[in-house]
Amino acid sequence: MVAFLRWAGSIVAGTLNGLIKFTLAILLILIVISLFAMARGDKMPGSMVLSIDLRKDVADSRPGKYSFGARAPTVLDIVLGLDAAERDPRVKGVFLRLGTGALSVAEAEEIGAALKRFRASGKFVIAHAQGFDGAGLGDYVTATAADQIWMQPKSSFAAAGVGGGEFFVRGLLDKIKAEPQIAKRSEYKSAADMFMESSMTKEDREQLQELMKSTYDAAVNTAAADRKISRAAMVAALDASPQFTEDAKAKKLIDQIGFDDDALGAALNKAGGDAQAITLSQFLGAKVASAYGSGPHIALVQASGEIVEGSTGGGPFDNSSVIAGDDMAHAIREATADKDVKAIILRVDSPGGSVAASDQILDAVKKAQAAGKPVVVSMGGVAASGGYYISLSANKIVAHPATITGSIGVLTGKVSIGNTLGLVGVKGELVGVGKNALMNSDLAPYTPEQWAALNAEADGIYADFTKKVAEGRKLPLAKVQEVARGRVWTGADAKERGLVDKLGGFWDAADVAKRLAGVPAGDRVRFKLYPRQKGFLETVSDWLNGDDDEVQAIENFKTLMTSPVISHTAHAVRQAPRAGIELRAANLPE
Structure with a gap:
């Protein structure tokens, strides 16, 4: 046993030493490659x-x-x-x-x-x-x-054309005795209808029909104009x-x-x-940089993916495509603190996500504005629910005609599967201290009191959301309540209802940002990217400093190796007699 533990310890030590040497070797190789690349130019052909x-x-x-x-x-x-x-x-x-x-x-x-x-x-x-x-x-x-x-x-x-459909699993849930309890605000907030309904609601069908018609019109009009044929001819050609x-x-x-x-x-x-x-x-x-263009600086903050709480960590093997609240708020704060940045473009492509993280990002946007930095939102394909939430305070919002936006509403709840488990011979039991300690457990449905509390929470969040939209967009609350209700809109329809200021793309948003920053219309600007582009050396440095899951694994290993059981075992190995003569005192206090 002693020999085995010694052997295992040597393997672990050798592996860690090997990893460190490998990392250092890669760093040196990349430094040499970078120096050669700088000396040789971008090596792009002349034509x-x-x-x-x-x-x-x-x-x-x-x-x-x-x-x-x-x-x-x-x-x-x-x-x-x-x-x-x-x-x-x-x-x-x-x-x-x-x-x-x-x-x-x-x-x-x-x-x-x-x-x-x-x-x-x-x-x-x-x-x-x-x-x-x-x-x-x-x-x-x-x-x-x-x-x-x-x-x-x-x-x-x-x-x-434009089309799509939805699946509804309520019938399946009923058959397996699963109980969906999801509160939505309001009638157009349909993301959870697949669990709660057995078919498409009247409101959902209405909004999808209008959404698709608006998208189709935008697409056909653009294609007809670009191909220099009439809209009627384009429709007829596509219908074939x-x-x-x-x-x-x-x-x-x-x-x-x-x-x-x-x-x-x-x-x-x-x-x-x-x-x-x-x-x-x-x-x-060949043109890797943290900024593009020339002239006065405008920050370009990129927010793409589901909105989640916390940080992604940012390690070298991290390919997460989410908007992490800590990371995004930090990026906006960095842009706000940069004295060279005259305005901020927040590029949003998100279906939403965490309320807390969305509020954190919105707060960073408001503080940027309070510091004198105009914020212009450029919407991508989707900027709905939480994606709209983080946009609502901007000085101006620019969206494509076919951007999916709005969805000003709330979803909360669960599907309880306690009875489902019994169908396959599994039994779940709960133990908790505190009246609502087990409220979010999937094993039991909400009690009437808990369901009432959940709905009150949904009402409060929805009221706060609509109030913030009214304040950010400078609209009467009654008008916001009319266009909210969880309904999705295209950018074109959202503009008609005051949720968007201008139809266009990134360069239209850039022109608005230039104007708000006082940059003459004909002048070029330099876009400074946030979150800031990190090079390999900085990324690995972050990784080795414990900023991601890989380092957390090493920390967990360290915790394991210093646990009482492992410590005492290692101590016993160190104190065990060894072959040959040793000048070592045994059983000394540590």
Whole structure:
């Protein structure tokens, strides 16, 4: 046993030493690589076409974390990258690949606007689709921003409209004796209807129908204008889907028929000379920075994902895509404290989440405004519920026509499964001290008193939410109560109701921020990114300083090794007799 413990201890010590040496070696290698890279320049070709692949889901934005290797560009990466490419004389054009149905209409509006801005500088965009596979319109609307749309021969053009559906599991819950108890404020707050209802409510059907109609109108109007055909002709052409490539070309939905290499060849020929295709990720990688552009500083705070309490930790292997309350509030506070920052753009793409974290972020926004920093919200594809909550105090809110926003409401409750367990021979029992200590247990339903308390809590949060909207948007409370009720709106409909100030994308929000900051309209600005982009060395330093789960695991191991059982065992091993002569005193106090 003694020999085994000695052997195990040597293995643990050797492993930890090896990890430390490996980390130091990686650091040294990266330092050398960085020095060589700085000496050699960005190594981009003298003439290039940027290749952007949009055939997988595209995140709106991400926190400023170090990424190992090339990372998939976000919507904001594309927007800012195209701005940099517009000013880089080596970039002649863009080759776009899409068609899998990965893009929403709101994302199409943002990326399409960036492509048109790029084209306005005298450069070109060629889009290629092997097919437009989904019935949704996001990919096609994005493609219409290009100079030319290519499609592979005899492929499917399925883009047709906007639609969707919902599942309802109340019948299943009844069969397995599970009891859903969820309080919602108010009748349009439908996220939990799948548990509480057996079919779509009248209110939910109404809001979804209006949401889809508004999104469809925005998409069709944009596509018709870009393709230079009438709205009626565009509607008729889309109504003919699914159809083949050749049919789409006859209806002027696309321009050319060919494979991807044919379209890329056309792009390279148009660029001229010895132009090369370079991915946007490669281009961005050669321009890694914590700021973009030049001139007065405007902070760009990126908030994308579900809103949660606490911090993500930010370790080198942390790929979380959430808005952590501590991290986001800290980012806004950093931007507020930066004397060079003249205004803040808060980019929001979130379906909401924690009330406490949302309130924490809203407080940071209000304090930034109180410190004299104008805050402009630029909404991405979704800025609803908590996503709207963190936006409501902004000096101005800019949203796309197809942004999903609003959902000013509250959900709270649970599904109790105590009776369900009995169906499979499992029994759960509870023990608690305090009248409501077990109120949130999944094993038992709420008592009548607890259900009343839960509803009172929902009423209080809803009243606070609507009051803050009224104050932030400078609207009568009665009007807010009318447009709230948990209802989702498109950006276009939200603007009509005073929930949004302006329709547009990131660059429209930037223009508003410039005006509020007193920057002349024609002047460029420098966007400083928050949360701040961390390099590899800083990320590893944070990691080794105990900022994430990996270090927590090491701390847990340390706690285990210093526990009484392990300590006494180790002490016994140290005191055990060993072969040979030793100059060691035994049994000394420690």
